[in-house]
Amino acid sequence: MGDRAEKLAAAYQAARTTLPVLEQHAATTDHSSEFPVKAVDELRAAGLMGLLVPVEHGGAGGDLGDLVAVAGLLATKCVSTALIWAMHCQQVDCVVRFGPERLCADLLPRIAAGDVYLASVTTEAGKGGYLFSSEAPVVSAGDMLAIDRQAPIVTGGKHADGFLITMRESPDADERRVTLCYADRDQLTVETTGTWDTLGMRGTASAGMRLRGQVPAHQVVGEPGGFRAVAAESMIPAGHLGWSAVWLGAARAVLSDVLTMMRAQGTDKVPDLTADRLARARIDVELVASYLAAVRDEVRAHRRAGTSLSAMPTQIHLNNLKVAASELTFRAVDGLMQVAGLTKGYRRDSPIPVERVFRDLRSAALNYSNDRITTATGTLSLLDRVVTLAPADLM
CATH class of the missing domain: 1.10.540.10 (Acyl-CoA dehydrogenase/oxidase, N-terminal domain)
Structure with a gap:
């Protein structure tokens, strides 16, 4: 220890x-x-x-x-x-x-x-970023697994040293039988198939790729066809917690920058509308921080106890965290741009990066679409009629 x-x-x-x-x-x-x-x-x-x-x-x-x-x-x-x-x-x-x-x-x-540096290959043409199905199959070749996979978005793929790739378990398997494979870059032929010229998150270089090669069978992560368990216990919680922390850190920094700028200008009292916008940005940041901490603690408690994260309330909480963090942090920075105005908020050459973070956080609701998540959460909610709150029921 x-x-x-x-x-x-x-x-x-x-x-x-x-x-x-x-x-x-x-x-x-x-x-x-x-x-x-x-x-x-x-x-x-x-x-x-x-x-x-x-x-x-x-x-x-x-x-x-x-x-x-x-x-x-x-x-x-x-x-x-x-x-x-x-x-x-x-x-x-x-x-x-x-x-x-x-x-x-x-x-x-x-x-x-x-x-x-590990990159994730889960997107696929026709299904977007949906995790629980895959079209391209793994093909067994003795002790090796043949991979031929195209993905429209691979964050940092051009610079990755290794990849975790979702594939259909076999050519005859149902598309929901998904296998997760690890591949070293030198085990693959890697081809960039698109460009990445976007509004925000421009440095993630998330262009499309085609990956072809063979990997040993011992590089399957989890059970063959059993990726759903990997997703529920690891990929989804780590992703939603990590993403939300990034968005929160960015919004919090912009709020700090705007407040510091205003104080440097000798601003001790502001118009009521400005004060309202500052307060609402602070509320949004605080709400995300509190809910992130609650869900973080819930996940850690499950892992310490050795219990599954696949329980309905925990899955709902993880989904709600991603949606709330993506929407509220963007809303906070949107309000702060109003406070900073054209010269300090909207301009790309402003001394504080309000405009850049505004564009970056606009992607948050699209990074695994909130619409897809809320649709799933609404269905899951029917199975938790007592409405179990995070991290524990308060009533």
Whole structure:
């Protein structure tokens, strides 16, 4: 425990030391719509790629609470870099919890050393980002698995060292029998099939890709055809907690920047409308922070107890977190742009990045569509008629 505590303390300090580099390159990354290579290299060198890797494999041994804390911190300087890192950690969590021993022994030390940045390949033409089905099948070839997979969006794929790829279990399997495979980059032929020229989150470089190659059968993560369990216990909770922390960190930083700007101008009293907008932005940020903490604690409690995250109330809470965080943080920054005005809020060359974060957070509701989530949550709610609240019922 002492070694783990020391490693985590060192990781938090390392995260703070990376912030000037993230801040230095954030505007250029956004303007050029290029992957933040220097920022990610800084995270590699700082040991942060292995935050969730167990100590016995060379990592810091962090949990999803540590993911939330560090993701929020990184997002104060560069939202694209923070999201890239959070999604990498999401993939790491899947390997840690569901990877076979042979794969973990080989892969996790390399992640901890900063040698492997993991990208997620879950999107597919025709189904978008829906996780629980896949069209392209894995084809068995002796002890090897043949992969031929196209994806319209792969965050940071051009720069990834490895990939977690969802595939149909076999050519004869139902599309809902999904298998998750790990592939090293050198096991694949990797082709970029599109461009990434977007309103926001430009540095994530999430262009389409085609991946072809063969991997050993021991690189299946979880049971063949059993990806639903990996998603429920790892990919979804890590994703929704990490994303929400990024969006919260970005919105909180903009609120701080606007307040600091106003005080620097000698503003002690503001018009009622401005005060109202500041208050509402603060309320939105506080609400997201509180609900994120509640769901984080619920997930950690389940993991400590060894109980499943697939229970209906927990799934609803995770869904609600993603929707609430994406909508409320964007609403907060939208209001803060009104406060900052044309010259300090809307201009791209403003000394505070309100405009950039506004564009970045507009993507939050689209990053696994809120419409898809609320439709699912409405159906799930019929199965929880007592309305179990997060983290526990208060009445």
